[in-house]
Amino acid sequence: MNNTAIAASGLRKAYGDKAVLDGIDLNIGAGTIFSLLGPNGAGKTTTVNVLTTLLKADGGTAHVAGHDITTEPEAVRAAIGVTGQFAAVDELLTGEENLRMMADLHRLKGSDRKRVVDELLERFGLTESARKRSSTYSGGMRRKLDLAMTLVTRPQIVFLDEPTTGLDPRSRRTMWEIVRELTSDGVTIFLTTQYLEEADQLADRIAVLDQGRIVAEGTPEELKRQVPGSHIQLRFTTVDEVDAAARLLPGSIRDDALALRVPGNGGTKSLRLLLDRLAESDMEAEEVSVHTPDLDDVFLSLTGHATTEATAS
Ligand SMILES: Nc1ncnc2c1ncn2[C@@H]1O[C@H](COP(=O)(O)OP(=O)(O)OP(=O)(O)O)[C@@H](O)[C@H]1O
Numbered sequence: 001m002n003n004t005a006i007a008a009s010g011l012r013k014a015y016g017d018k019a020v021l022d023g024i025d026l027n028i029g030a031g032t033i034f035s036l037l038g039p040n041g042a043g044k045t046t047t048v049n050v051l052t053t054l055l056k057a058d059g060g061t062a063h064v065a066g067h068d069i070t071t072e073p074e075a076v077r078a079a080i081g082v083t084g085q086f087a088a089v090d091e092l093l094t095g096e097e098n099l100r101m102m103a104d105l106h107r108l109k110g111s112d113r114k115r116v117v118d119e120l121l122e123r124f125g126l127t128e129s130a131r132k133r134s135s136t137y138s139g140g141m142r143r144k145l146d147l148a149m150t151l152v153t154r155p156q157i158v159f160l161d162e163p164t165t166g167l168d169p170r171s172r173r174t175m176w177e178i179v180r181e182l183t184s185d186g187v188t189i190f191l192t193t194q195y196l197e198e199a200d201q202l203a204d205r206i207a208v209l210d211q212g213r214i215v216a217e218g219t220p221e222e223l224k225r226q227v228p229g230s231h232i233q234l235r236f237t238t239v240d241e242v243d244a245a246a247r248l249l250p251g252s253i254r255d256d257a258l259a260l261r262v263p264g265n266g267g268t269k270s271l272r273l274l275l276d277r278l279a280e281s282d283m284e285a286e287e288v289s290v291h292t293p294d295l296d297d298v299f300l301s302l303t304g305h306a307t308t309e310a311t312a313s
């Protein structure tokens, strides 16, 4: 039995003398959601392009759905679906026509074609807009149509390159639900994102990509354990107040001359306790803010540098 959907070892890709993928190893279980997390220019799209056979690696090996990407690219392509970073939707066509076009490309005929197209429109909540030109769709609807088009062939493995970048919070949540539903059908998801929150919400395992290298890999819990946790920042108006508060709150760290960082999960309970504690000593913070870790924190703690875009070296 083969439980591995994607396995890669030492994948390399360079443009000129610039290494874009610098030895990528992956092992992704079938039916799981894997997230490749990284900032602009980290190499996410390049990794997707190599694994989906759109781009040839310079070195290393990979098997996708049990097939070698170099020697059996057609078998790989038959098993996968790809939703790229930039939507493949034809704006001149309606949603329904876009789906039919995909069905035609894959030689679905007659009642099969109609059933697949209708099912997908329904599933993605696009039935009402099916006859409208997709140029009139919102960003969220376009992403949904794009993903629906990927699913026409019922792929075993779906690659989603930044599926929610640029979407509002509500559309993002809808997309998350759709992705989760896919795995309940046994589909393996390879998802790239710039958002720690997204990887945290969806992924069984996360790999953090930095300048073409995987700098951390694990479950969301394992990863977040390596990152400084949530904290509450208290800002005061005078240095004396900061000093007094620091004495009162064990474990607090100075953020700057007038601000203290207090460890805490940001929940209402810990926040209330903290404010009560200050009030009991007749102290009041000028400003209170809750900070949850994001990609910047992950990067800072894992790599010692911020999420600056990779620059040509
Ligand atoms: N065809 C190309 N020729 C030269 N350099 C390239 C080419 N494609 C990508 N690169 C470079 O490779 C690096 C990785 O690019 P890639 O598109 O994989 O990053 P990414 O993680 O997908 O970024 P983003 O979040 O912006 O989509 C970047 O520095 C990019 O400039």
Ligand SMILES: [Mg+2]
Pocket: 044, 045, 046, 085, 161
């Ligand atoms: Mg990209």
